[in-house]
Amino acid sequence: MDQPIAVSNLDDLTSWNSEWSDLAVVVLGLGATGFSAADTLVELRSNVLVIADTAADNRVQMTQVIGAALTLGGSADEQCAALAAHSPDVVIVSPGYPLNHPLLEWCRNAGVAMWTEIELAWRLRDKTGKPAEWIAITGTNGKTTTAQLTAHILTTAGFRAGAVGNIGIPVLDAIRYPDGFDFLVVELSSFQLHGMPRTGVGAISPLASVCLNLADDHLDWHGSREAYANAKATVYANTKVAAVYNRAVLATQLMVEEADVTEGCRAIGFGLDTPGPSDFGIVSDLLAERAFHDDRHNEAIELFTLDELRHRNLAAPHMLANILAASALTRAAGISVEALRAGVASFEVDAHRNQQVLVSGGVTWIDDSKATNTHAASAALSAVDPVVWIVGGLLKGADIAPLIQQHATRLRAAIVIGTEKLAILTAFERHAPQIPVFEVESADTEHVMPRVVEIAHGIAREGDTVLLAPAAASMDQFTSYADRGERFAAAVRERVGGSDDDTTDAPAATPASE
The missing domain is CATH 3.90.190.20 (Mur ligase, C-terminal domain)
Incomplete structure (x- = not known):
């Protein structure tokens, strides 16, 4: 098997304004993230081939319109032959590709770099000027609701914010949005986190991050509980202001303790019990904060009453946890208590969630x-x-x-x-x-x-x-x-x-x- 020859130092590709032209790239998958990656790289004048087992007709047509090459279907050997013929400098892997997939095995054997679309978006995040701050959210349960609530609070406070990533909107679409964003709230699945680096120029550095909880899920894909948990722990790497964890789930606290965060980053706990200093929690019938105010060692700030949340069908235990986590993330971003209250007061839970x-x-x-x-x-x-x-x-x-x-x-x-x-x-x-x-x-x-x-x-x-x-x-x-x-x-x-x-x-x- 011929080894591909890199035409560019990938570590130099850290900006939209870097030299991406003539870079040979293969995108694996033609779902929403795969097409977004292909579209972005064609815009950057890279030489793009998309390989996918299946794809919606409209995405096939749009791939042809933007000028990317496409290999659709075929056997694993045929797809590997197409991959080798393109001599890629880097391969963008869509979420969910099995770790033992023949195309990924080929890349590992050939020494070809594999990136997620999240890493690509991080490298390109300055397209519209000043990059948005990222807030990273993962967990077995509740991440979509928490991402939506976090973005809603930020928007209500007057910032340009979007919930992106695993929630359904590719991050690459967001970083190309003409008006730009102040904050991107990035929901990350274990599939996406598994392929993300924790160090180097492609490693994200979020303003705040959280793993909401941890329970068995996708074990058939990851292979073990340990591998699944390790993927989730990646969310905390390089966090700048607040690494938020669930006090009721020891595994999330251990993730924070073991994470290599930016100097000055604080560990902020949330839970349905009484909060200590640097925590969010519940005191009597009040959701309260003891994390981002001057006298946090002596008193708590009231955020919401349980009664007002019950009247809005937001008082189930898992929803209270989501609200406390979103409160911690947005307060880490500098949102006032008044703006936080206004955001929660106008939030509507997504369909099909309780x-x-x-x-x-x-x-x-x-x-x-x-x-x-x-x-x-x-x-x-x-x-x-x-x-x-x-x-x-x-x-x-x-x-x-x-x-x-x-x-x-x-x-x-x-x-x-x-x-x-x-x-x-x-x-x-x-x-x-x-x-x-x-x-x-x-x-x-x-x-x-x-x-x-x-x-x-x-x-x-x-x-x-x-x-x-x-x-x-x-x-x-x-x-x-x-x-x-x-x-x-x-x-x-x-x-x-x-x-x-x-x-x-x-x-x-x-x-x-x-």
Whole structure:
């Protein structure tokens, strides 16, 4: 195999104004991030080849329009041959490519640099002049809501801020936005973090960062809990002002203690207990801060009351944690307490995250289809009692038994969907045999949720909550968690009919990576 010859010192590529022309680049994947990377590099006059297994027709057409070469489909050997023929100086890898993928193996064997789109965006962040400050957010659960809330608070305070990254908007699109941003709130998945360097010119240096929590997820991709946690810990590297951690999750504190941060960076804790100095937490019925004010060693500043958050459906424990984390991140960015309060007061939770569909006959129907892992489902279950739980889908290697053991006393019944039912049914039989369990057998997506709602409607009693919190990804039976949630809500409205209490009908959300 011929070794590619680099035409440029990659360490010199640290600015939009660096010499990117004639650089040979291969972009792996033609999803949103892959196309954004190709489009950006063509604009920089690099020589770009995109290799992808499949792609939407419109992206194929747009790739041809911008002038990038494209290899679509083919065997692994054929794709490797196309990669070798291009003699790349660097390869941009879209999130989720398996670590043992033949194309990545080829790059490692050939000594070709592999970057994520996040590293590329960091190098190019000065396109519109002064680079935006980055706020980096990861975690097993809650990162999209926290990123949205953080960006909303900053925007309400008068700054130009955008929530980007794993949330659905490629960072490369944001750094090319003509008017620029003051802050980019970057949601980072474990896939993205795995490929990011912690040192060197391509390593990001966020103003503030947080790992919200840590629970088993994507273990089939990472290979082990340790590898997954190590990827998440990358979020703290080179943080400048505040490394924010969850006091209830020791692993996040250890990540901060072991992180190589910028001198002067502070560790800021958040939790649902009483805050100490440099913490955010809860005192009696108040969310409070003891981190960014002069007398933090002696007193706390009131941020919000639990009552006002309850009135806005923001008082579930996991939502309180998200609010405290976003408060810490924005206060680290210099936002006043008054601006913080105004931002939270006007925030609306995204669709499919603990979203009330309707209340009828004393039964509350909740769509938390975005609970795609056991940690998210546990947070949703902790907020309701008793509950008819709709569970199942693609488990991604997670063990669901501890979740069932933890919440068995809350359950009126369980309704199991998805293609990986056996593990769930077995866990119920072993750990909660007293719980009625109903299995929905259907290969037809159209009929899954109508049958689920039919069963739930017959089980639920006044005072119950019917909760869609599947603890699993959706792509076995649905196109996305949003599709799953929308079909559930439509079936509820069709079967249950008009509500005799308040209803909520929010627009559909664009799903991020599950």
